[in-house]
Amino acid sequence: MNAADKSLSSSDDAPLLKLAAIDLGSNSFHLLLANYQAGQLQVVAKQGEKVQLAAGLDEDGMLSEDAMQRALNCLGQFAPFIDGIEADNLRIVGTNALRAAHNSQTLIDRAEELLGHPIEIIAGREEARLIYLGAAHALADVHGKRLIVDIGGGSTEFIIGEQFEPQLLESLHMGCVAYTKAFFTDGEISEKRMRRAELAARSELASIQRSYREMGWEDPVGSSGTIKAAASVLEAHGWAAHGLVTREGLQRLRAVLLSFKRLDKVNLPGLKSDRATVFPAGIAILCAVFEALGLEQLRYSDGALREGVLFDLVGRNTAEDSRITAIDLLRRRYAIDTRHADNVRTTALALFDQVADAWTLGTTSRQMLAWAAELHEVGQAISHSQFHRHGAYLIEHSDLQGFSRPEQKALAFLVRAHRRKFASRELANLPLTLQPRIARLARLLRIAVMLNHSRPEQPVLGTRMNAKGDELTLSLAEEYRDHSLICDDLNQESDLQKAAEMTLILKGFD
Numbered sequence: 001m002n003a004a005d006k007s008l009s010s011s012d013d014a015p016l017l018k019l020a021a022i023d024l025g026s027n028s029f030h031l032l033l034a035n036y037q038a039g040q041l042q043v044v045a046k047q048g049e050k051v052q053l054a055a056g057l058d059e060d061g062m063l064s065e066d067a068m069q070r071a072l073n074c075l076g077q078f079a080p081f082i083d084g085i086e087a088d089n090l091r092i093v094g095t096n097a098l099r100a101a102h103n104s105q106t107l108i109d110r111a112e113e114l115l116g117h118p119i120e121i122i123a124g125r126e127e128a129r130l131i132y133l134g135a136a137h138a139l140a141d142v143h144g145k146r147l148i149v150d151i152g153g154g155s156t157e158f159i160i161g162e163q164f165e166p167q168l169l170e171s172l173h174m175g176c177v178a179y180t181k182a183f184f185t186d187g188e189i190s191e192k193r194m195r196r197a198e199l200a201a202r203s204e205l206a207s208i209q210r211s212y213r214e215m216g217w218e219d220p221v222g223s224s225g226t227i228k229a230a231a232s233v234l235e236a237h238g239w240a241a242h243g244l245v246t247r248e249g250l251q252r253l254r255a256v257l258l259s260f261k262r263l264d265k266v267n268l269p270g271l272k273s274d275r276a277t278v279f280p281a282g283i284a285i286l287c288a289v290f291e292a293l294g295l296e297q298l299r300y301s302d303g304a305l306r307e308g309v310l311f312d313l314v315g316r317n318t319a320e321d322s323r324i325t326a327i328d329l330l331r332r333r334y335a336i337d338t339r340h341a342d343n344v345r346t347t348a349l350a351l352f353d354q355v356a357d358a359w360t361l362g363t364t365s366r367q368m369l370a371w372a373a374e375l376h377e378v379g380q381a382i383s384h385s386q387f388h389r390h391g392a393y394l395i396e397h398s399d400l401q402g403f404s405r406p407e408q409k410a411l412a413f414l415v416r417a418h419r420r421k422f423a424s425r426e427l428a429n430l431p432l433t434l435q436p437r438i439a440r441l442a443r444l445l446r447i448a449v450m451l452n453h454s455r456p457e458q459p460v461l462g463t464r465m466n467a468k469g470d471e472l473t474l475s476l477a478e479e480y481r482d483h484s485l486i487c488d489d490l491n492q493e494s495d496l497q498k499a500a501e502m503t504l505i506l507k508g509f510d
Contacts, residue, residue, distance in 0.1 A: 016035055016036070017035065017036040017089055017314075018033070018034075018035060018084075018085055018086075019033070019034045019035070019036055019041075019085070019089045019090070019310050019313055019314070020032065020033050020081070020082045020085050020089065020090045021090075021091055021307075021309035021310045021313070022075075022078060022082070022090075022091075022092040022306075023093060023304075023306040024053070024093065024094040024095065024098060025051075025095050025097075025152055025154075025305070026052075026053055026095060026096045026097035026152055026153030026154030026155070026175055026177055026178070027050060027051070027052055027053075027054065027152060027154075027175070027176060027177045027225065027278065028048055028049060028050050028051060028153070028225060029048065029071065029074045030046070030048045030305075030306050031045070031046065031047040031048070031078045031081055031082075032045075032046055032306040032307065032309075032310060033046075033081055033082075034310055036310075036314055041137075041310060041314070047077070047081065050274045050275070051067075051071050051074050052070070052153065052177055053070070053071055053097040053098070053153070054096065054153045054154040054175065054177035054178050054181070055181060056068070056070070056097075057097060057100060057181075061100060061101060062101065062102055062103050063097075063101045063103055063104065063106075063107060068106070068107045068110070071107060071111065072107075072110060072114060075111055075114055075115060076114060078115075079114060079115055082115065087117060088316075088364070090117055090313075091120065091309050091312075092111075092115065092117055092118070092120065093119075093120050093121075093122050093130075093305070093309055093404065094108070094119055094120065094121040094122070095121075095152065095154065095155065095305070096124070096127075096152065096153070096155035096171075096173070096175060096178075097153065097154045097177075098121045099121055099123070099124070099405075100154065105431070108121075108431075109431075109432075112433065118406070118431075118433060120404030120405065120406055120407070121404065122404050122405065123171075123399065123405060123408075124155055124170075125170065125171055125399050125401075126399075126400075126401065126403065126404070127157055127171055127305060128150075128166070128169040128170060128171050129159070129166055129308070129402075130305050130308035130309055131148060131150045131157050131159065131223060131224075131304055131305050131308055132148050132161050132169070132308065133164065133307075133311050133312060134303035134304050134305060134306065134307030134310075134311065135148045135150075135221060135223045135301045135303040135304060135307075135308070136148075136161065136163065136164050136303070137164070137303055137307060137308075137311055138302050138303025138307060139221065139301050139303070144162065144217070144218035144219065145161065145162050145167070145215070145216065145217040145219070146160070146161060146162070146217055146218065146219035146221055147159070147212070147217040147219070147220045147221065147293070147298075148221050148223060148301075149220070149222045149223070149227065149289055149298065150222070150223045150224045150227075150304060150305070151175065151176060151222075151224060151225075151226040151227060151282055151286060151289075152175045152176070152224060152225075153175045153176055153177035153178065153278070154173075154175040154177060154178050155171050155173055155174065155175050156171070156172050156204075156285060156289075157169075157170070157171050157172075158170045158171075158172070158208060158212065160212060160215050160216075160217055167215065168208075168211065168212060168215055170212075172204045172207075172208070173204060174201050174204050174285055175285070176225075176226050176278040176279070176281045176282035177278050177281075178281075179197050179200070179201075179281035179284060179285060180263070180277065180278045180280075180281040182197070182200070183197040183200070183281060183284070184197075184263055184280060184281055187262050187263045187264055187277075188262060188263075189258060189260055189261055189262060189263060189266075189280050190258070190261070191258060194254065194258065194284050197281055197285070197288075198285075198287055198291075199288075201284060201285045201287075201288030201289070201292075202288045202291065202292055205288060205289065205292040205293075206292075209292045209293065212293060213293060213294065220295055220297070220298035220299070221298055221299055221300075222245060222286075222298045222299070222300050222301070223301045223302075223303060224304045224305075225275060225282075226278075226279070226282030226283070226285070226286060227245060227298070227300055228300055229270070229271055229272070229275050229279060229282070230245050230250070230253065230282075230283065231243050231244060231245050231299075231300040232271065233253060233268050233269065233270040234246070234249040234252075234253060235270060236268070236269035236270030237249075237252070237253075237269065239252050239253070243299050243300045244297055244298070244299055244300070245286070245298050245299075245300070246296065247290055247295065247296050247297065250283070250286060250287055250290060253283060254283060256268070257279070257280045257283060263276070263277040263280065264276075264277065266279060266280065312402070321402065322401045322402035323371075323401070323402035323403055323407075325402070326400040326401040326402055326403065327371050327374060327375065327400075330378060330394075330395075330398065330400075331374060331375070331378075334378050334380075334381035334394070335381065336375070336377055336378055336380075337377060337455075339457075340377070340452065340455050341374045341375070341376065341377060342374070342459075343452050343455075343456065343458065343459035344373045344376060344445075344448050344449055344452050344459070345370050345373035345374055345448075346459035346461070347448040347451050347459045347460050347461065347463075348369050348370070348372075348373045348444055348445055348447075349369065349370060349373075350459075350463070351444045351448060351463065351465050352365075352366055352369055352441075352444055353366075354464070354465045354466070355440075355444070355465055355467040355472070358466070358467040358468070359440055359467050361437065361440065361441075365437055365441060368407070368410060368411060368438075368441060369414070369444060369445060371411060372411055372414035372415055372418070372441070373445060373448060375391065375395060375411070375415055376391065376414075376415050376418045376445065376449060377391065378390075378391040378395065378415065379391030379392070379393075379394060381394075382394075388416055388417075388418055391412075391415040391416070392412040392413065392415045392416030392426075393412075395411050395412040395415055396408055396409060406430075406431060406434065409429075410430060410434055410438050413426055413430060413438060413442070417442040417445075417446070418442070418445050418449050419449060420496075421496060421499070422442070422446075422497065422499070422500035422502070424500050427439055427442075440470075443497065443502065443504070446493060446496075446497075447465075447490070447493065450486070450489040451480075451486060451489075453485060453486070454485055454486075460477075460480065460486070462476075462477030462480075463476055463480070464477075470503065471503040471505065472497075472502075472504045472505065473505040473507060474490065474504065474505065474506055474507065475506075476490075476506075491506065494506055
């Protein structure tokens with residue numbers, strides 16, 4: 001990777017970070033290990049295995065036990081590589097097959113137990129953003145816009161961006177494994193089947209074709225397995241230069257694939273045997289992409305999702321964190337009262353810092369609480385009545401750059417739970433591993449909101465809080481003990497937490 005001058009700047013004596021990314025793709029699982037120091041990312045190990053998770057999805061959207069076992073066997077091989085890597089320096093992300101599977105949580109629970117780390121299912125556009133980040137860092141700088149196309153097992157991502165900033169992001173429901181199941185299910189390859197697959201892909205592309213062509217690009221780029229394999233086969237036949245896929249070469253390749261007549265007969269120089277059965281479907285999608293977007297050629301880039309995950313890790317909890325941008329956009333889009341939101345955040349974090357050790361809450365939890373405080377009134381843009389519910393809906397169903405689905409759901413829950421009756425039913429819908437921590441953050445947010453209920457000019461500080469197990473003890477600062485609204489609100493909050501089988505003890509006021 002030629003990313004040294006593009007990564008975050010760092011001093012020469014910066015500590016060495018050991019980073020890891022695992023990409024749970026619909027076709028393949030990939031592990032990438034790297035060292036990051038002084039602005040440079042150095043890959044030290046790569047592992048990949050064809051799991052074909054999407055092939056294990058039945059008509060009801062359920063993953064088969066065989067597919068789950070293939071996934072777990074692969075992750076068992078990855079596990080030794082991530083042993084000892086700090087939790088904040090590792091991300092495991094799931095893509096289309098896990099987004100689509102109704103029973104994905106069953107696999108996630110088993111995989112998390114095996115790996116000892118949480119797994120995040122990311123939304124399609126977030127996948128696209130990370131792919132762009134990985135591809136852009138792997139490429140030399142180009143003046144002007146570039147188009148990135150990434151054909152995966154269950155989805156295909158399209159991104160137009162400039163330098164390291166994506167400008168258009170889309171994820172379409174078409175991939176080489178899914179299309180193999182849909183159009184080549186009995187293993188036969190024919191002109192009719194290939195054309196049906198291409199027409200289905202053109203239909204998907206119709207929704208983005210106009211906007212992408214209108215924006216335009218100077219540098220078309222492809223990433224991941226299908227395009228890598230296509231470039232390799234074309235080079236092996238002398239139909240295109242190294243790393244290029246051309247329109248003419250693609251048509252020659254299409255004709256050769258039809259001559260095999262069956263998937264199990266596909267055997268081409270430059271094509272790995274474990275990709276052969278899904279290759280015709282991938283080429284059908286690629287042909288449709290060339291037609292819909294008017295491409296004459298594209299070049300292959302090594303950077304993709306897993307590389308993007310690593311670069312995103314480097315920027316997390318810094319000014320480069322894309323989640324900060326997403327939160328700021330929401331605040332501005334829905335005209336949140338920023339002074340009040342900031343006051344609630346300041347109070348919430350002051351409470352957090354007093355119980356963090358007792359509750360073993362780290363920087364990730366602190367950041368989540370801060371964001372929830374900043375957004376707790378976002379639902380006011382719809383209606384004051386039940387605004388906590390409206391806010392939760394907006395957060396859960398918005399495209400929030402940088403957030404995984406579990407993070408987004410946790411943030412939505414905190415906004416939902418910040419007032420009125422404690423949202424125990426909604427809490428139960430979060431992953432089991434998240435529930436205790438998120439419930440504790442919700443309690444802190446609720447108290448911070450109560451303390452600032454009268455919307456003071458300055459945040460309410462000086463309150464003392466202690467935690468013993470799940471029992472909270474709160475003592476107001478002397479200046480607030482005669483404040484009837486605060487005292488009344490906190491007494492009501494103590495009753496509401498008691499109703500949810502939580503203990504909030506109030507000291508120093510009635």
